[in-house]
Amino acid sequence: METPADIHFSTLMSVEVSVSACFDIMRAVIQRVLSASVQVGDDVVSLINRGLCVLIGIGLDDTEQxxxxxxxxxxxxxxxxxxxxxxxxxxxxxxxxxxxxILCISQFTLHATLKGNKPDFHYSMPAEKSRLFYNQLLEKLKHDYAQDKIFDGIFGAKMLVNIANDGPVTIVIDSKIKKHNATSSEDVTE
Amino acid sequence: METPADIHFSTLMSVEVSVSACFDIMRAVIQRVLSASVQVGDDVVSLINRGLCVLIGIGLDDTEQxxxxxxxxxxxxxxxxxxxxxxxxxxxxxxxxxxxxILCISQFTLHATLKGNKPDFHYSMPAEKSRLFYNQLLEKLKHDYAQDKIFDGIFGAKMLVNIANDGPVTIVIDSKIKKHNATSSEDVTE
Structure with missing residues (x-):
């Protein structure tokens, strides 16, 4: 059966490229917050004041890069x-x-494509593998910044995430655009 | 001076295509909410219960399509x-x-590219023109759904947007992938 990407490929090359480059990625939706918290049922399981609330979507073929x-x-x-x-x-x-x-939350829906109006998640990494990747990301953040500054939800649980978006300021970061492009202006100006 | 897109183009064609297709778009970050509100200073200017909180980023070359x-x-x-x-x-x-x-908020930062670690907004439509586009979007939503179901912040104001993301469920929709691709699986399966 053709996937949406296959059909894009057969109709318009440039669109297929953009679809694969946009969805086969680790994606982060970063919101600048005055506060953010996670509730599971009646329990508040995490709470931060000023900082970042980061929703993380792990793509099918993501790597340590x-x-x-x-x-x-x-x-x-x-x-x-x-x-x-x-x-x-x-x-x-x-x-x-x-x-x-920083409050991080795993969010598999960030890789949704649309079949008509129904979200489809076949570009998301399956849950058990993505849990490992997600935990690796948390460990990396703790290692490179500070153990006590990185907060988390409960992977796979139904959560209520309360976000006080300050500005608002919301940034979407996709990983693959960088990875394929080591000589971009990013490195030149960094 | 070369822009990031120029440098991408000269180093790797496929990456340039993905960059232009990913940033030269209207982008919506849609969060499913149990409630959402907008504060400007001490005043709550909008408040919804269950529904969608939609952050809208209008790209440089966006059109009515x-x-x-x-x-x-x-x-x-x-x-x-x-x-x-x-x-x-x-x-x-x-x-x-x-x-x-539906609570809509204009969010020009959604078109950020990164120069090193500093966000750059040259893919965002300038404020006065984007205000018109944003208002057109609100009118379209009201026309196609209901006047009393569409809520708004204050364009250009410093706002605190309180989002109770339910799930969480967060979807990023980009407009141009669809626009260039009228025969995609979206229409076939709709």
Whole structure:
């Protein structure tokens, strides 16, 4: 049976490329927050104040390179102003610079494609394998930043995630675009 | 000066295609919510109960076709179960089917690219033009669904957006993949 990507390929090459490059990725939806928490049933299982709430979608063919890239971007992306300087110093401080917290939540729906109006998840890594990858990402974040700054939900549980999106500021990061492109402007200007 | 897209183009054609297809789009981050609200200063300017909180990013070259596509998907995407039937009836009901509300927020940061770790917004439509597009999207949603079901923040204001993400369920919809591909599986299976 043809998959949506196969059909895209047969009708328009450029679209197929964009579909594969957009979905065969680790994807992070990063929200800058004043607070965020996770409830499972009546219990609050995690709570942070200022920082990032990061929804993580792990793609079918993700590797450690994707974990490395997404982890680095979460820790270093500059989403805050420099309060000590002139007001045009926007986008100058990272979560680490300000010693803030990160609440990560696994979110397999980020790889949804649409069959008509019904979401389809065949680009998501299956649950048991993605749990390992997701845990690796958490360990990487704790290792590179601080054990006590990384918070988590409960993998696979039904959760209520309360997000106080500050700004709002929401960034979508996809891993593969970087991975295929080691000489991009990212590295030049970093 | 070379833009990131120029450099991608000169180093790897397939990556350039994916970058343009991923960023030159109207993008919606759709969160299924138990409630969502917008505060500006101390005032709550909008509040919904169950429904969708949709962050909308308008791309540099978006047209009415993008508004049409994103509006249709917001109204019809099936993110709820059918409570009246067997428990495997997931992803069967839309916001309209259940007569729920939609809170839309303009979010120019969704088109961020990264220069090193600093977000860059040159793929976002400039504010005055995007305000018109954003208002057109709101009008389209109200026209096709119901005036009293569509809520809004305050365009351009500093807002605190409180999102109670239920599941969580978060979907990222990009408009151009559809627009270039009228014979895709989406229409076949719709």
């Amino acid at each position: 994707d974990i490395e890239y997404i982890s680095r971007k979460i820790l270093n992306i500059r989403l805050w102003s420099n309060a000590d300087e002139a007001s045009d110093q926007r986008w100058s401080k990272s979560v680490q610079d300000l010693n803030l917290s | 993008d508004i049409e596509y994103i509006s249709r998907k917001i109204l019809n995407i099936r993110l709820w179960s059918n409570a009246d039937e067997a428990s495997d009836q997931r992803w069967s009901k839309s916001v309209q089917d259940l007569n729920l509300s």
